[in-house]
Amino acid sequence: MKVAKELFDPEKSGAILEGMRVELITTGSELLLGQVVNSHPGYLSSRLATMGLDLARQTAVPDGQEAIGQVLGEAWGRGGVIIVTGGLGPTSDDITREVVAGFLGKPLEDRPEIEKKILGYFEKRGLVAPESVKAQAKVPRGMEVIPNDGGTAPGLFWEEKGKMLVVLPGPPRELAPMFEKYVEPRLRSYARPAEGMRVVRVTGIGESAVQERCEGELRRLGFSAVGYCARPGQVDVRLRGAEVKLLEAGVKRLREILGAAVYGEGTETMEEVVVRLARGAGVKLATAESCTGGLVASRITDVAGASEVFLGGWVTYSNEAKMRDLGVSAESLAQYGAVSGAVAGEMAMGARRRAGADWAVSVTGIAGPGGGNANKSVGLVYLGIAGSEGVETIEKKLVPERKVFKAMASQVALDLLRNKLLPQLLPTSEV
Numbered sequence: 001m002k003v004a005k006e007l008f009d010p011e012k013s014g015a016i017l018e019g020m021r022v023e024l025i026t027t028g029s030e031l032l033l034g035q036v037v038n039s040h041p042g043y044l045s046s047r048l049a050t051m052g053l054d055l056a057r058q059t060a061v062p063d064g065q066e067a068i069g070q071v072l073g074e075a076w077g078r079g080g081v082i083i084v085t086g087g088l089g090p091t092s093d094d095i096t097r098e099v100v101a102g103f104l105g106k107p108l109e110d111r112p113e114i115e116k117k118i119l120g121y122f123e124k125r126g127l128v129a130p131e132s133v134k135a136q137a138k139v140p141r142g143m144e145v146i147p148n149d150g151g152t153a154p155g156l157f158w159e160e161k162g163k164m165l166v167v168l169p170g171p172p173r174e175l176a177p178m179f180e181k182y183v184e185p186r187l188r189s190y191a192r193p194a195e196g197m198r199v200v201r202v203t204g205i206g207e208s209a210v211q212e213r214c215e216g217e218l219r220r221l222g223f224s225a226v227g228y229c230a231r232p233g234q235v236d237v238r239l240r241g242a243e244v245k246l247l248e249a250g251v252k253r254l255r256e257i258l259g260a261a262v263y264g265e266g267t268e269t270m271e272e273v274v275v276r277l278a279r280g281a282g283v284k285l286a287t288a289e290s291c292t293g294g295l296v297a298s299r300i301t302d303v304a305g306a307s308e309v310f311l312g313g314w315v316t317y318s319n320e321a322k323m324r325d326l327g328v329s330a331e332s333l334a335q336y337g338a339v340s341g342a343v344a345g346e347m348a349m350g351a352r353r354r355a356g357a358d359w360a361v362s363v364t365g366i367a368g369p370g371g372g373n374a375n376k377s378v379g380l381v382y383l384g385i386a387g388s389e390g391v392e393t394i395e396k397k398l399v400p401e402r403k404v405f406k407a408m409a410s411q412v413a414l415d416l417l418r419n420k421l422l423p424q425l426l427p428t429s430e431v
Contacts, residue, residue, distance in 0.1 A: 020080035020162075020190070021056035022048055025071050027086040027096055028170060029062040039172055040085050047179065049197065051188055056080070063093045065102075072103055079163050081187070086170030088153035090132040100156060100167055101140035108138040114145065118152045146182045150174045155182070198247045200237045200254045201264040203415050207235045210258070217253050222246055232404050233411025234263075234270070263418060270414045271299040277421035278309035278359075285417060286355035287313035288326055288347040288362040290338065291381065295410040296363060311355040316347065326350030339364050341382050341393035348384030349391050359420055360386045361413045365398075367405045381409050385416045 024044055030036045038060060045055040057075075061067045068087070075082045087096030101108050115137035122129035136153045139145055146155030146166075151174040156167040166183055168175045202210055207230040214237065218226050223246070227238035239250045255262050264273050278285055287297045297313035300306050314325050319338055322328040327350040328343055336342040344362050352360035365381030372378035379400035384393045394416075398408045 020053075021078065022053050022081045022083065023056055023075045023078070024058040025068070025075060025082065025084045026058065026060045026170075027063065027068055027084065028060075029093070031060045031086075032062050040170075040175065043172065043176060044083065044179070047184065048187075051184070053081075053187065053190075063087065063095065065095060065099050068096060068099045069103055072099065076103075076163065076165070081164045081166065084165070084167045085175060088136065088155070088167065088169045090130065090135050090152075094135075096167060097135075097138060097140070097156070100143075100158075100165070104140055104143075104158065106140040106142055109141050111137050111139050111145070114139070114154055121152050146178055148174055148178055149181075150177055157183075157186075196241055196244060196247050198239045198251050199266055200239070200251055200262055201234055201266075201268065201270075202237060202254075202258055202261050203234045203263050203270065203411060204261050205235065205258065206230075210235050210237060214254055214257055217257060218250055221249055221253060223250060232399075232407035233415075260419065260422065263415065269299075269303075270411055270418065272303050274414050274417050274421065275300060275303040275306050275309055277418060279305065281421055283309065283358035283421065284311050284356070285309050286311050286351045286357035286360040287413070288351035288360060288384075289313065289315050289413075290317055290322070290347070290364040291367045292363045292406050292410050292413070293317070295406055296361065296413045299410055299414065311357050314347075314351055314354075322347060326354070337376070339366055339376055339380060339382060341384075341395060344382035344384035345386070345391045345393045346384075348386035348393075352386040358387065359417060361416050362386075363409050363413050365396075365405070365409060367402045367409075368400050369402065372400075379405060381405075381412075383409070383413055383416060385420060387420060 024041060026038055026040050028036070031038045041055065041058045048055055059071050061071050072082065072084065084096060084100070087094045098108065115134055118133055118136055119129050133152055139156065144157040146157055146168070148154050148169060151169060151171065153169040153174070155169065155178055158165040168178055207228050211228055215226060218239070223239060223241060225240070229236040229238065237254060239247055241247050241250070251265065263270055285300070287300070289296055294313065294315040300310050316322040316325050319333050322333070322338065322343065323330060326347050328346040332340070332342045332346055344364050347362035347364060348360045351357070351362060362384040363381060366372050366376060366378050368378035377400070379398045381396050381398055382393055383396065384391055396412055398405050
């Protein structure tokens, strides 16, 4: 690989780190093949934003010296901070370490202290370390080592006048703590006051409808730009501004316009809201699922403290399971079918009764791609919500794509619980 040596001429390296650009290079053919979702841009951009730094560019490149070296050279030429992730492992396709060494014109050197730590990592787990892992103990001469407390591949750090290179391993569980513990403190010395940002999370209303109802009002308040991000079953409205009062006014106006459709702020998830409300109200929950395959229960139990409010759930995929486990009647299944309001209601009542819960939610539908007919199309779903005063059911037509359908159906189910829990915590005048 040919390296443009002039890029490293200190006299030509005039970039200033303060307020500078940050670029991210993610390596790995699996990212471009769609085998792995690239979570690094989202995570790193959110961390950088807390320091008033923006991610100016993100480039994903396949494994290979030429591809990685070319993109690294282009980024280095633009200056600022370059973060490279991935390719620090022990296998033959992990070549980022070698590419960086060649790019900087520095030989790789064995670091006994790193090898000792790597071997100790395996010994603590009662494993024999493969010979190949020792390659991770090689470091380009003069580069600082970023400790990896959760794995074997250390990170690398290099700084010249106005330029900074940070190399981190690809697994998020290793990258995140390394970045936060070791890299952020270095970057914070160059941070500028961050522009404030508030994110308001909305459910039950489409992205275009949210914009139509809110954009004019927000601009009249003084927001020059408003961001919208649509996700399955929800829309995030992003407000940015330098003044706290403006941001607070924007959030307040959104809540006034959209009412109960606003379910949270920031990174708060629907399941976190449901668990928080249930804990505050002192109520117990249960679930009964068919087409979502346990996703509603899984989301609830993702929340720390869910055991205080969640009693249990049933995944009753077959008609036999619906009858056996939840007491759904054979007559309802024969007359209305498994995908029906009647069956959704009986599922919810059965789950509530058998769990001894205050509220139970149910889901039954056609996730696709097959299973639909002239009367019941793919994407049709019925949900039930059962409480002490009886059961209610609703019908929804969702996106007829299996994974999206399941995500949206679980969101609607959780929102049914949320709306039943809200009145129990609000003063009478607010209900």
